[in-house]
Amino acid sequence: MKISIVGTGYVGLVSGTCFADVGITVTCVDVNEKKINALKKGIIPIYEPGLETMVHNNIEKGRLLFTTSLKEAIEQSEVVFIAVGTPPDEDGSADLKYVLDVARQIGKHMDHYMVIVTKSTVPIGTAKKVKAAITDELEKRGVELDFDVASNPEFLKEGNAIQDFLKPDRIVVGTESEKAQKMMSRLYKPFLLNGHPIIFMDIPSAEMTKYAANAMLATKISFINDMANLCEIVGADISSVRDGIGSDSRIGNKFIYAGAGYGGSCFPKDVKAVIKTAADYGYKLRVLQAVEDVNDAQKHVLVSKIKEHFGSNLSQMTFALWGLSFKPKTDDMREAPALVIIDELIKMGASIKAYDPVAMDEAKRILGDKIFYGDDPYDVLIDADALVVITEWPEFRIPNFKVIDKLVKNKVIFDGRNIYDPNEMVENGFSYYSIGRKARHPMK
Ligand SMILES: NC(=O)c1ccc[n+]([C@@H]2O[C@H](COP(=O)([O-])OP(=O)(O)OC[C@H]3O[C@@H](n4cnc5c(N)ncnc54)[C@H](O)[C@@H]3O)[C@@H](O)[C@H]2O)c1
Numbered sequence: 001m002k003i004s005i006v007g008t009g010y011v012g013l014v015s016g017t018c019f020a021d022v023g024i025t026v027t028c029v030d031v032n033e034k035k036i037n038a039l040k041k042g043i044i045p046i047y048e049p050g051l052e053t054m055v056h057n058n059i060e061k062g063r064l065l066f067t068t069s070l071k072e073a074i075e076q077s078e079v080v081f082i083a084v085g086t087p088p089d090e091d092g093s094a095d096l097k098y099v100l101d102v103a104r105q106i107g108k109h110m111d112h113y114m115v116i117v118t119k120s121t122v123p124i125g126t127a128k129k130v131k132a133a134i135t136d137e138l139e140k141r142g143v144e145l146d147f148d149v150a151s152n153p154e155f156l157k158e159g160n161a162i163q164d165f166l167k168p169d170r171i172v173v174g175t176e177s178e179k180a181q182k183m184m185s186r187l188y189k190p191f192l193l194n195g196h197p198i199i200f201m202d203i204p205s206a207e208m209t210k211y212a213a214n215a216m217l218a219t220k221i222s223f224i225n226d227m228a229n230l231c232e233i234v235g236a237d238i239s240s241v242r243d244g245i246g247s248d249s250r251i252g253n254k255f256i257y258a259g260a261g262y263g264g265s266c267f268p269k270d271v272k273a274v275i276k277t278a279a280d281y282g283y284k285l286r287v288l289q290a291v292e293d294v295n296d297a298q299k300h301v302l303v304s305k306i307k308e309h310f311g312s313n314l315s316q317m318t319f320a321l322w323g324l325s326f327k328p329k330t331d332d333m334r335e336a337p338a339l340v341i342i343d344e345l346i347k348m349g350a351s352i353k354a355y356d357p358v359a360m361d362e363a364k365r366i367l368g369d370k371i372f373y374g375d376d377p378y379d380v381l382i383d384a385d386a387l388v389v390i391t392e393w394p395e396f397r398i399p400n401f402k403v404i405d406k407l408v409k410n411k412v413i414f415d416g417r418n419i420y421d422p423n424e425m426v427e428n429g430f431s432y433y434s435i436g437r438k439a440r441h442p443m444k
């Protein structure tokens, strides 16, 4: 079977590589020539555990190809996935210009029956627009060709993308054609050996499923963060509360970790987009508006705690930051809480020394010389006034507290991901601020 994937970002590259890995011949297309040239040599543009080896293996086997020519890629392809970006427009809606541009290119070049699948996260009605754009181009060429469109939203998480793709909880496909349904069943068969289902539905429902899934997950996070803030006020501990509610199987223990707010390229953008879609239809998604408001506020909670401890004038002070990426196991800093925290601390006169296991290059690209970059977690502690943990990378979980104590001027830690035990902190003589638990201070 031969397929092509248009857009070689996180989703396109991971999907393409995983399809190639099960024996399908995949051509990945991108307009970014630099990216494609690097990929041809096996150099991957993103940090994603396990991806590089898999890309190498499949290039070697001749099953994974890269090109900048969409025309060349779709030749003999039975299925073409559109996996380009859908960034937020100024009003929060998903910008479809890349998706529709690809659709038009497909219409200009296709010469046989294909299923054109939107894998990008797109608003309800997009598959229809894709179909119209292709039909329009075919008509301009005076060509009559049969083709189908389908919607196949992607649910992978950065940092665990390969496992998520190879062993999905479910695959959702929206299609209105039996022929396309058969093709999609055949394509995904190798990934369904673990018994998880492929769920077929109509196209608008598939498009909506993606937004509903991300909106639900974002809601869980804002809910727990709201509860965490109340826990602090009333003297409860959110970690115990999480254990208490998470063991109820109707609630579940996943995605209810309080923290410094959700970031990344998906939740913030998709929550905004679905709110905008609803508004366009004259409906107000009140729950999701609150989810977004709570998250915006949550990104400032750590700085409030810093102010509570040191006051509002932070000039002459230096903060050591552990973690810059929006979550562990990725170098992605899109919408990362770290960016909000850094911005606010700098505005209050503070200097920042930061360390992240993989996001240092990305941070330099975004922040330039606004902050100092350390070589390892302990390097940034030298002459710092306090330690602030923003991302829960495994290597920060059991640090050497004696070394922290020796290097940091004040014995205080601000933990934005609740990775330390408050009792252990005070026993080690630290003041400890975390999320959803009262600040703790050592006995005088
Ligand atoms: N990142 C994730 O974890 C994730 C997970 C599920 C769904 N999604 C969704 O998938 C889509 C892609 O996300 P991403 O993170 O992979 O984006 P990305 O920005 O990493 O990659 C998009 C790629 O598309 C390329 N591109 C743009 N226009 C093109 C064109 N006309 N022809 C060929 N290539 C073109 C860009 O050069 C870029 O390399 C988005 O809609 C996103 O919401 C993302």
Ligand SMILES: O=c1ccn([C@@H]2O[C@H](COP(=O)(O)OP(=O)(O)O[C@H]3O[C@H](CO)[C@@H](O)[C@H](O)[C@H]3O)[C@@H](O)[C@H]2O)c(=O)[nH]1
Pocket (backbone or CB within 6 Å): 121, 154, 155, 156, 157, 158, 159, 214, 217, 221, 254, 255, 256, 257, 258, 259, 260, 261, 262, 263, 264, 265, 266, 267, 326, 327
């Ligand atoms: O209990 C939790 C779980 C997550 N987060 C935060 O939520 C954000 C998103 O995390 P995660 O969902 O793991 O990462 P993404 O790679 O953004 O994946 C989400 O967005 C993708 C793009 O749409 C979807 O495909 C995935 O299913 C969906 O989980 C991060 O900032 C996390 O720190 C929390 O604060 N608490």
